Amino acid sequence: MSWFGKYIRSSVGAKHLMAISGLMLVGFVLAHMLGNLQIFKGQAAINAYAVQLKSLGGLLWIMRGGLVLAVLVHIFSAIRLSMLNSAARPVKYKKVKTDKSSFASRTMLWGGIIIVLFLVFHLAQLTLGGGPLQENFNLVDEFGRHDVYNMTVLGFKNVAVSASYIVAMLALCIHLSHGVTSLFQSLGLNHPKYNGMIAMAGPAIATLVLIGNCSMPIAVLAGWVKATV
Amino acid sequence: MNLTLYVWRQKDAKDSGGFEKYTDECKDISEHMSFLELLDVVNERLIEKGKMPIAFDSDCREGICGTCSMVINGRPHGPWKKTTACQLHMRAFKDGDVIYIEPWRAKSFPVLQDLMVDRKALDDIVQAGGYISTNCGSAPDANSVQIGKEIADAAMDAAACIGCGACVAACPNASAMLFTAAKISHMNTLPQGKPEAGKRTLDMVNAMDQAGFGNCSNHLECEAACPKDIKATVIAEMNRAYAKASLTKR
Ligand code: HEM
Numbered sequence A: 001m002s003w004f005g006k007y008i009r010s011s012v013g014a015k016h017l018m019a020i021s022g023l024m025l026v027g028f029v030l031a032h033m034l035g036n037l038q039i040f041k042g043q044a045a046i047n048a049y050a051v052q053l054k055s056l057g058g059l060l061w062i063m064r065g066g067l068v069l070a071v072l073v074h075i076f077s078a079i080r081l082s083m084l085n086s087a088a089r090p091v092k093y094k095k096v097k098t099d100k101s102s103f104a105s106r107t108m109l110w111g112g113i114i115i116v117l118f119l120v121f122h123l124a125q126l127t128l129g130g131g132p133l134q135e136n137f138n139l140v141d142e143f144g145r146h147d148v149y150n151m152t153v154l155g156f157k158n159v160a161v162s163a164s165y166i167v168a169m170l171a172l173c174i175h176l177s178h179g180v181t182s183l184f185q186s187l188g189l190n191h192p193k194y195n196g197m198i199a200m201a202g203p204a205i206a207t208l209v210l211i212g213n214c215s216m217p218i219a220v221l222a223g224w225v226k227a228t229v
Numbered sequence B: 001m002n003l004t005l006y007v008w009r010q011k012d013a014k015d016s017g018g019f020e021k022y023t024d025e026c027k028d029i030s031e032h033m034s035f036l037e038l039l040d041v042v043n044e045r046l047i048e049k050g051k052m053p054i055a056f057d058s059d060c061r062e063g064i065c066g067t068c069s070m071v072i073n074g075r076p077h078g079p080w081k082k083t084t085a086c087q088l089h090m091r092a093f094k095d096g097d098v099i100y101i102e103p104w105r106a107k108s109f110p111v112l113q114d115l116m117v118d119r120k121a122l123d124d125i126v127q128a129g130g131y132i133s134t135n136c137g138s139a140p141d142a143n144s145v146q147i148g149k150e151i152a153d154a155a156m157d158a159a160a161c162i163g164c165g166a167c168v169a170a171c172p173n174a175s176a177m178l179f180t181a182a183k184i185s186h187m188n189t190l191p192q193g194k195p196e197a198g199k200r201t202l203d204m205v206n207a208m209d210q211a212g213f214g215n216c217s218n219h220l221e222c223e224a225a226c227p228k229d230i231k232a233t234v235i236a237e238m239n240r241a242y243a244k245a246s247l248t249k250r
């Protein structure tokens, strides 16, 4: 296995870890968003979806395990690479003009930090049932199912919760607008025939995630999606 | 035109260095001069006053050797695209401009004096794999190895790299990936380079890492700064080749 250790510690291998873990996280973000959008189908649909997810049992735990691994690898690599990168230029320039880098590419670490902070709050509120909105977590619907619908709607009715959620989604959107395009380059997936599409993939997926995820708190605040309790 | 220069002055590798301001020395500058000729004039005037001239590297002064390394107003080789500092002309500036001139900044490029840096790290990368092993003797018959035009063009595009180090200087992470990838693509693309492609890729990337360069974050500042217009697609090729070589080479 020594070749493997050498590979992932190298500059190129470290980027492959970053890209593969990033890809897994993007996959999760998209799947999670599609699942959650069922809130627009109403209470019955999304509560049934939640039961279905939980009934996956072992498979759910395997998916959660993979996700935790991806998050750890991604954060560890992000910190390691950022430290190596700043050590590679001990004396900074007095004047710097940028040409091709973007706001997104230059703020990957900061975007990531905002996402981590959000993640802690998000898990506490909606998965573990702690935090400031604890009472909503124990709601059950008429069939005795965990009432995900009302938990979410009541949560988003709190303007502070919705606002922090939207800010986090903006940070994620910016992170992905560079990240998704970048992961193709990191993995060496390029071809003149598809490079235009790859360049668009980041901004396109990022925008999709922003619109999809923000549609939920906005719909609740606007009163289009109402609590039933 | 009359200019104000702020030039990085540093006696030797140990000196901490700092910016020196020049105004009297850069009066009546012709717009037809090249940027290096501006520095020549400033140096002559400094010598007349009994001061140390500014040390900077140059050789061909026609944009092919890659020695003239300096960051001019925040861009390696200055404001013109696809142009080395020696080919940059003073008509790129106007009367009254303030110009900052700094050396390449990277841990792997220690400053020797003023604007001169030691780019040995790039030589180390080339020595690790920038060659093909072949028997000497009489030259092979012309056209005995057939190379399609697309492949020849791709190899030539990569081979245009003059090793100036502007990619490292421009990269926010001081990464040498554009340089290394250009050398790898240049050789791996051609039939003569194929037999050693895997070993070359591993050895050159390892030499690059050893030298202490940063990593690629796909900012693409290297591509923008390259005086020879090398595209960052060569980095993607290197990333793919490195994974393949790591997974398959014994
Ligand atoms: C948990 C906190 C996070 C941190 C600290 C973080 C940090 C970073 C950093 C610093 C990079 C740039 C690495 C480089 O170019 O050298 C990066 C890239 C990336 N991140 Fe994140 N990120 C986080 C979360 C996420 C999430 C949740 C996703 C997906 C939904 C994601 C997807 C990506 C992708 C796709 C890349 C591009 C990989 C590449 O350039 O090959 N990140 N991240």
Ligand code: FES
Pocket (backbone or CB within 6 Å): B057, B058, B059, B060, B061, B062, B063, B064, B065, B066, B067, B068, B084, B085, B086, B087
């Ligand atoms: S002096 Fe040779 S490229 Fe500028």
